[in-house]
Amino acid sequence: MNHAPNPRALSLDPITVEVISAALHSIVEETGEALIRASYSTNIKERRDCSTALFDTAGNTLCQAEHIPIHLGSFIGIVPHILKLHPLEDMRPGDVFIGNDAYAGGGTHLPDIVLAEPIFVDGQIVAWTVNLAHHSDFADRGHAHIYQEGLRIPPVRLYRAGELNKDVLDLILLNCQVPRERLSDLRAQMAANRVGVQRFQALCAKYGVPTVMAAGSALLDYAERKMRAGIAAMPDGSWTFEDVFESSEVDHQIPLKVKVTISGDEMHFDFESPDQYRAGMNMTYTALLATVYYVAKSVVDPSILPNSGLSRPLMVRAREGTILNCTHPAAVNGRVQTCQRVSDLILGALAQAVPERVTACSNSVCTVATFIGQRKDDGAIWVYLETMGGGGGARATKDGLDGVHMHVTNTSNLPVEALENEYPLTLLRYELVDDSGGVGMNRGGMGLRRVYRADADCRVRVDVSRVTSKSWGLQGGGSGGHGAIECGPGVVFDRDSASLKAGQWFAIVSPGAGGYGPASARDKKMVARDLAEGAISAATARDAYDFSA
Numbered sequence: 001m002n003h004a005p006n007p008r009a010l011s012l013d014p015i016t017v018e019v020i021s022a023a024l025h026s027i028v029e030e031t032g033e034a035l036i037r038a039s040y041s042t043n044i045k046e047r048r049d050c051s052t053a054l055f056d057t058a059g060n061t062l063c064q065a066e067h068i069p070i071h072l073g074s075f076i077g078i079v080p081h082i083l084k085l086h087p088l089e090d091m092r093p094g095d096v097f098i099g100n101d102a103y104a105g106g107g108t109h110l111p112d113i114v115l116a117e118p119i120f121v122d123g124q125i126v127a128w129t130v131n132l133a134h135h136s137d138f139a140d141r142g143h144a145h146i147y148q149e150g151l152r153i154p155p156v157r158l159y160r161a162g163e164l165n166k167d168v169l170d171l172i173l174l175n176c177q178v179p180r181e182r183l184s185d186l187r188a189q190m191a192a193n194r195v196g197v198q199r200f201q202a203l204c205a206k207y208g209v210p211t212v213m214a215a216g217s218a219l220l221d222y223a224e225r226k227m228r229a230g231i232a233a234m235p236d237g238s239w240t241f242e243d244v245f246e247s248s249e250v251d252h253q254i255p256l257k258v259k260v261t262i263s264g265d266e267m268h269f270d271f272e273s274p275d276q277y278r279a280g281m282n283m284t285y286t287a288l289l290a291t292v293y294y295v296a297k298s299v300v301d302p303s304i305l306p307n308s309g310l311s312r313p314l315m316v317r318a319r320e321g322t323i324l325n326c327t328h329p330a331a332v333n334g335r336v337q338t339c340q341r342v343s344d345l346i347l348g349a350l351a352q353a354v355p356e357r358v359t360a361c362s363n364s365v366c367t368v369a370t371f372i373g374q375r376k377d378d379g380a381i382w383v384y385l386e387t388m389g390g391g392g393g394a395r396a397t398k399d400g401l402d403g404v405h406m407h408v409t410n411t412s413n414l415p416v417e418a419l420e421n422e423y424p425l426t427l428l429r430y431e432l433v434d435d436s437g438g439v440g441m442n443r444g445g446m447g448l449r450r451v452y453r454a455d456a457d458c459r460v461r462v463d464v465s466r467v468t469s470k471s472w473g474l475q476g477g478g479s480g481g482h483g484a485i486e487c488g489p490g491v492v493f494d495r496d497s498a499s500l501k502a503g504q505w506f507a508i509v510s511p512g513a514g515g516y517g518p519a520s521a522r523d524k525k526m527v528a529r530d531l532a533e534g535a536i537s538a539a540t541a542r543d544a545y546d547f548s549a
Contacts, residue, residue, distance in 0.1 A: 012214055017222070020207065020215035021063075021305065027129075027199040028052045028065040035131055035192035040184030043385055046418050047411045049134040052192065054200065055079050055116075057125055060308040062216050070108065070339055070408035071132045073290035077106020078114045079128055082155045093120040094162030096193065098172075098186075099155035102146060103328040108287040109335055110150035111135050113186070115158065117193045121204045126213060129196030131189050136385035137176045139372040140459055143249065143280030143331040150333075151175040159190070177372070177381045223309030228265035230300035231313055234354055236262050241348035243364075244469050245341045247334070248496035249279035253468060254323065256341060260349040267296060269346065271318040271325075280333035282326035283342075285318070291339045291408055292316050295346045299357050334463055336366045336409060343407035344393075344471070351474055356396045360444055360474040360514035362406040363390025365465035365483065367510040369450075371425065373458030384423045387411050391437050391445030391471065391480050391513030400445030400513045402432050424456035424502075433509055435537060436481030438473045440515025444480045447510040451486075454500035461497045466511035477515030484509040 031052040039045045051071035053064040059079035064072060081104070082097050099105035100113045107114065116130045138150030146152065151172060158168055169186070173179040204212050238261040244253040257272040269292050276282045283291075293311050297304050304310050318325035323338060344361045351358040367388040374381055387409060392401035405411055416427045429451040438444035452460075464483040471480035486507040491498055498506065531538065 012211065012218060016207070016211065017215045017218045020203070020212060021219050023203050024054055024063040024216075027196060027203070028054055028063050030199065031129065031131060031192045031196040032065045032067055034195045035133065035188050038188035038191045039133065040188065041136060041181045042414055042418055042422055043136040044133050044185055044188070046414050047387070049411045050132060051075070052131045052196070054196065055128040055130060056213070056216050057127065059083060059128075060220060062127065062219065062307055064306045066306075068408070068410050069294040070287065070290050070336055071112065072293065073108040073284065073287040074106065074112050074114050074132055075130055076286045076289060078116050078130060078155060081106040082116060085155055088125060091118050091125065092161040094159055095157055096159035096190065097155045098158040098168070099153050101152040101154055102284050102332050104152070104154045106155070106286065108284050108290075109332045110152060111138055111333075113153070113189075115186075115189045115193055116155070117197060119197050119200045121201055121209050126204060126209055127200055127216075129193050129200065131192050131196070133185055133189055135176075135182055135185060136370070136383055137178050137182055139177065139370050139383045139385070139461070143333050144278045145329040145331050147329060149280065149331055178383050219305055220307055220309035223305040223307050224312045226301055226304045227296070227310045228313045230304070231262060231267050232265040234262050234300070236264070237353060239349040239352040241345055241352075243341060243345050243348065243472075245281070245338060246465055246468050247279065247281050247337060248463065249281060249334070250277060256324070256345055258342075258345050258349050260346065260353075262353065266313045266315065268315045269317065271342075273318070273323040276321055276323055276326040276330040278331070280331040281323065281335065281338045282330040282332050283324050283335045283338050284332060285325045287332075287335050287339055288318055288324050288342065289316055291342050292346065294408055295343050299347070299350050299354065337463055337465055339408045340365050340406070341465070348472070355475060358474070359393030359395050359400065360438065360477050360516045361471035361480070362393040362400070362445070362513045363447060363466065363480065363483070363511040364471050365390065365511060366405070366409045366463070367483065367508060368463040369452070369508055370461045371423065371458050373424065373456055376456065382423060384419070384425065386414055388413060388448050388450060388508060388510045390447045390483075390510035393471070393513045394438065394440060394442040394444045394473070394477055394516035396516060397442070399443045400437060402437070402446040403448045404445065424454070424458070426453040426455055427451065428453050428505060429507070433481060433512065436512030438471070438478035438480045438513060438515035439519055440473055440477030441517025441519065442477070442515060444471070444473065444477065444513035444515045447481055447483065447512040449507055449509050451505060451507040453505040454502055456502050457500065459497065459499050460506075462493070462508055463496065464508060464510065471511055471514045473514035474516050476518035478519070480512030480514050482509075483511040
């Protein structure tokens with residue numbers, strides 16, 4: 001097989017590079033929309049819990065669609081794992097690789113299944129189209145270690161030269177609780193990859209393979225230059241920040257710490273955390289990298305292209321075998337909860353260097369509810385996963401956003417009509433939580449309350465955080481409100497899980513976010529009035545009065 005030409009051997013004018021950059025963005029966005037439109041499960045077609053990307057032949061990210069930042073953690077590892085296990089000489093057009101494993105497949109948790117397909121032009125591989133979909137199937141399982149969390153798939157061929165390996169597909173579907181959804185969503189992923197292959201081949205036909213590959217290399221270098229320039233414009237120094245993370249899987253707060261050092265045009269991140277737990281909140285190193293890259297890009301320069309070049313000036317260290325850099329066989333299903341806290345941890349450090357660029361602490365969690373039950377008509381298992389937004393941190397010039405997904409998550413809430421049409425659940429209330437945003441010159445965003453009624457017997461598992469801690473404010477801003485689970489009559493949670501009988505209800509409250517800047521005298525008068533009228537709690541009023549004048 002012919003190998004791809006050296007992309008650095010050809011120099012291009014900036015206009016051509018920019019045109020090809022826009023084309024790459026168009027390809028990944030169209031691929032993502034194809035996946036969403038063709039999918040079957042509510043988690044993808046409604047909540048858009050998926051991502052798409054293009055990679056060069058070495059496995060470097062050329063372009064990632066603006067979907068879910070944490071999915072970069074799975075993308076980082078999948079192509080290098082494929083290249084390690086499968087020789088390029090054995091690959092043919094129409095080969096498609098599938099994988100999800102956190103330790104032998106480059107993934108970050110098992111529900112995120114990745115399909116990667118090499119793109120051939122004139123008999124040579126010139127790029128990879130890759131997509132990821134969160135398959136909300138692996139419910140009602142333990143999280144002591146990775147073997148309890150679902151089916152582990154190393155990078156194997158799902159299609160060989162365009163022909164389906166039915167044995168592989170049958171093995172996967174047999175281990176799924178809702179195989180009909182999995183089959184349909186996997187077909188949607190295949191359709192999306194076909195779009196990526198065709199569009200990239202058309203791009204190569206228009207400009208030529210050497211030009212497209214040289215442009216890809218130039219875009220990586222351009223992202224690196226912009227990141228280095230942005231870092232160099234920030235003050236040199238080291239800043240440390242500490243926070244705690246709590247989960248319903250453990251009975252105590254877990255300390256987390258980061259030291260961010262800026263030196264010239266490089267930024268170093270040194271993390272400290274306890275040893276990994278027999279619980280699902282551990283993060284693989286690629287999940288940590290994805291989190292760091294997202295925060296660095298958003299603070300240094302949000303306009304930097306989302307490709308591998310931006311990571312070159314960023315050095316990330318965390319001791320192996322810890323919560324933030326776990327090793328086999330640690331459980332990782334709830335890693336996004338920890339990633340969210342790490343995002344705000346980094347912002348807390350950078351706020352000491354560039355406070356005007358950083359928000360106060362957001363809700364610091366991805367609040368998740370996963371329901372599982374059996375349908376009365378045919379006994380089939382149904383699984384419904386939902387993630388809730390919360391408060392967005394207040395900014396130097398604006399209030400925080402209310403009831404939104406923040407940081408490494410970027411999904412939607414399932415519309416009430418879709419939820420009640422497809423599952424035996426009724427949403428009794430869906431509202432912003434008054435008094436949950438931290439007070440200050442600019443108010444923190446409010447959390448959400450969703451009240452669910454089971455219309456048939458089922459089980460539910462809930463991940464919520466900031467139950468015993470609060471999202472911190474900046475520059476004298478107040479802290480956000482707590483997250484919580486509120487139980488109706490007869491509902492009892494055993495840590496994070498409960499059995500629901502038909503007619504029973506419970507509520508999930510997502511945390512509010514921190515405020516920015518001290519409250520003014522007028523603010524304090526309003527706080528005093530609201531306290532007297534019972535509109536806010538004494539704790540929130542106390543936060544406000546603690547501000548300097």
